[in-house]
Amino acid sequence: MTTSLLSRRTFTRLLAATAVAGLGCFGLAQAQTYPTKPVTLVVPYPAGGANDMLGRLIGQKLSEGLGQQFIIDNKPGAGTLIGATVVAKAPADGYTLLVGGFASNAVSPILFKAEYDPLTAFEPIGLFGTAPMVVITFPNSKYKTLKDVVEAAKAKPGEVMYGSSGNGSPLHLAGEMFTAQAKINLTHVPYKGGSAHILDLIGGRLDVIFDTSTNSTPLIKGGKVRPIAVSSKTRMADFPDVPTFAESGYPDFTVNGWYALYAPAKTPKAIVDRLSVELQKVLKQPEVIEKLRGVGVAPASGVASELAKYGPDEFAKYTKLIKDANIKAD
Template sequence: MIKSIAFQRGLLCSGMAIALAFAAPSLAADSYPSKPIRILVGASAGGGTDILARMFADKFSQALKQSVIVENRPGASQTIAADNTARAPKDGYTLLAATNTNQAIAPHILKLSYDPLKDINAVGLIAKVPHVLVVGKDSPYKSVKDVIEAMKANPGQLTYGSSGIGSTQHIAGVAFGLAVGAEATHVPYKGSSQAHIDIISGEVSMMFDTSSSSMAQIRSGGLRALAVLSPKRSAQLPDVPTLAESGVSGADMYTWYGMFVTGGTDPKTVELLNKTLNQTLELPDVRERLLGLGGEITPISAAEMAEMNREEFERFGKLIKKANLKAN
């Protein structure tokens, strides 16, 4: 009898252990987040990605009742931050404020140790932001026509800055050169804010920057906007013509900003992060800020973000192959 009771107790304990083992992932997801979260940014402080990451870190902290810290890991076309995210624990505590630079462009130019479509999971879309062709306030170039004429008269002598090799600024400059049949020299930086300094001083001729990172300098007068690289004019820059209006076609460029997490993270955690992101996009002050930076806001699911990323990956791959772009 005693042996029978002991045996039954053993079975009961074993059954409870098995049940708890299967329940552990669910319990972990339900308790998320239970410690501080970090958002990695592949650009230097002050750039467009950094500005948005810090705004969302503050809102996420309020919504999730946890500290959310932004860490800058600039360089290598934002892929250093992406690589760190890919190698982080699959627990949802390392997020990545990403763009199509590191997710869809750089993988076709740089040799990476991670797969952007597998090792990093999409959470959602923050905004799509058009690019704008800017020059310094004292630049002799007053229009797109002036820039094209100078490029053709002095092949390779005009320079354009970017936040790194393979960045959307870099690709926009390449597309512009192909569209106008002229060449300018690419000058990569670790972030847009560093490039702005040399453009304003006249050390670099121009930049095909995102409106989000250049808007403050445009409004303060440090940079002069010559054209927006979108099909229609920006509501924030109504007096600035589009490239098409300036006689250039085939060089439109957007940068999208999205939130990602380490690949293999629990789907329930990803779902919670997506819900938090989309709710944040509905906040009046966030919408006002994003629209003020020239952003287009369209909340989407994590699956839709993953599909958009895949499509962008394929599109930029074809463009880069056509231009025969390679890392220097």
């Protein structure tokens, strides 16, 4: 091999190494100056709900920490797919983020025809909260425990009715998971969103609802419904007398609403890391912890690697459940 050839190869390798180092420095420089303009947080739900409130809370605190405005952009529709698709197709520069979770990143892409793959379309920034499911009934219901529900369902299969906000909703999936684990037959009564299912439960026209803690907590505190079990690992601080599913004999029941922050795929790692670090700081603020817990949400860590594992695990779990139970969307 000639000296000139060796020199050319050495020069090429040095050039490549320099280019890689340059990209790394560029990404670091981006992170150090980011953000230099307002950041859009896409919430794939209408204004006024729990997801919107949580997105605004996190956005406000990120704005305070990073010194730029975080603008909430509500883009509801198609089971959250409209908003999530906007973010999946947005420039990967850290200026368009998704307040995602259970529907957008685990369930809706299975039930509907999504234009994105939830496992590859986003960079996980961090999980910021989880909301356990709560089995609720009306105040004077004969069902005091999960055991009561199961025994009634076994005595008269199909007679016990549980309501939900629609086919494929978290409430429906929770009910299907429980019926499979308890080996019982409950009749699912789907509603077209809104609060009609809650009104029918309060009126005694439904037996139970597997509801999210974000929705059920104010109803329980107001005395409109009565909780009989929660899906959290330990009892909820607000309802210390309500047993967990595990305590009630169903340790494998793990259905939770969850809330997370995502960026489009290929967003520079340095920017994702900076957002994740800032999110972790936000989630340690006493005011944020209090507000999250006030609506039945347990604060998470905000660590990107945790979300990188949690999201795919949830997607795999619901892919199996939806297939096994032959669940179809409305």
